[in-house]
Amino acid sequence: MENFKSSGIHTKQAHVKVPEGHFEEEHGRDGFFGRVSHLYHQKPPVGWSNIEGDLKPRCQPPMYDNAAKNEFITILSNDDVVLNIGHYTESFKNFYRSADFDEMYFIHDGTGTIETVYGHLDYVKGDYIVIPRGTTYKLYLKTETKIFKVESRSEFEQPERGMLGPNALYDQTAIVVPTAAYGSEQDKKEYKVEIKRLGRITTVTYPYNPLCVSGWKGSVYPFKLSIYDFCPVMSHRYHMPPSAHTTFVCKNFVVCSFVERPLEDSSHGVLKVPFYHSNIDFDEVLFYHQGNFFSRDNIDAGALTFHPQGIHHGPHPKAFKNSESKTFTDEFAVMIDAKRPLIPSEWFMKNENKDYWKSWF
Structure with missing residues (x-):
């Protein structure tokens, strides 16, 4: 049995009615399947001014234009x-x-x-x-x-x-x-x-x-x-974690499908955009298939993002405002959450958008 404790300002329900002037971070284990805590920051966890080292969030712009034909890369x-x-x-x-x-x-x-x-x-x-x-x-x-x-x-x-x-x-x-x-x-x-x-x-x-x-x-x-046959688990009063979208399970990684769905009901104070999280046990890869990826700036179909374990990630700054009037998302994406660190290939490093980590400014 989990031994929940708490201190200071916090919500009664995760992702619901986040205290005004605060930003919720989910510090979870085992890829959203394990134990979890929530921290309530006065500043966003992604509000960095510089990052030096290997943990920068990384992005491939739409990849197929740069790929050689008739072979896998x-x-x-x-x-x-x-x-x-x-x-x-x-x-x-x-x-x-x-x-x-x-x-x-x-x-x-x-x-x-x-x-x-x-x-x-x-x-x-x-x-x-x-x-x-x-x-x-x-x-x-x-x-x-x-x-x-x-x-x-x-x-x-x-x-x-x-x-x-x-x-x-x-x-x-x-x-x-x-x-x-x-x-x-x-x-x-x-x-x-x-x-x-x-x-x-x-x-x-x-x-x-x-x-x-x-x-x-x-x-x-x-x-x-x-x-298009994947039926997402939804709640108008709670923002489901990515694990609720699991489509296939493999040893040390999962495949998730994000598909079109009604968004949460803002009248209940529920987060509509993905919450900030430090999914410390897994690297996260998201392949963008089609639709309006409203939690990200300048991301188009065929692009891919890579967020290594150890660095916070979550929606871009404009996403919160963009979500206010939205009642439905039409995005489709495939997520790979991998327990062991993923190593970028030479092709990845050559073609990536090296300024992607600045998109949270």
Whole structure:
């Protein structure tokens, strides 16, 4: 049992009726799933005048304009998870199989089909496509496709619903699985499968299409879920923490979906914008998919922000005023909260907006 204590000025309910002239900070453990305290500052925790060192909040402007075409580019990584972007204008040349990672493709834009050994999955904008490690597949484009790809050392599992019941967040009927089907290409003399193991590629050649499975059964299979089918947990009298938007759970990181929803009722004194927080156990990455990201200045679709553990973060100064008249948010974003520190790639450091940390001035 938690042993709550208090001292000085504080609220009866977190995120509700913050004392006038004060700014609430949530000091939480275990990525909003653990113990927590709230501190009431007379000055905003992000009111810095300078930052020297590695903990500056970091931002990638819309990334796909700077990315090489038809390959995945790593942007952030640790021993549990690798975050990549891909801007594809043509289909995969060969089939692919990862022996290193389970994979999740988030389709930022585009249409096409992923043909797998389990069958085919058509994709459109906003689809999460989860591909278990060891699955052979090939990406076929119908239109130019922009992907946010997450590689995981562990499986992508569904979150516990607990008292919300099994149909909360997304119903099981919202999950689409492949119908068994052979690969569509049947006229080639040879078919190559690129297999990734320990970061190196082994190429295996077959005289037939390797997607030649007549049927399947079991509990390991690719599937897709649309971010537009995610049903957020809401309250007009309480600002839900990011953990309430958890979509997939992996070892040492989670994937959350922020989607359009009614905002909290200001007549009850509830914060509409994200609260300032020091999520000390997790690095936070937010990929902006579409909509009006009213808690951030100068952030557009296809951008990404990275806030390392140890530095406060929260809404930009204009967000509080911008939220006063808003009753609804139309933003869609994907969040990765990682327990181990994430390391930016050379590509990330070359292309980032190095003045992003100044946007709280």
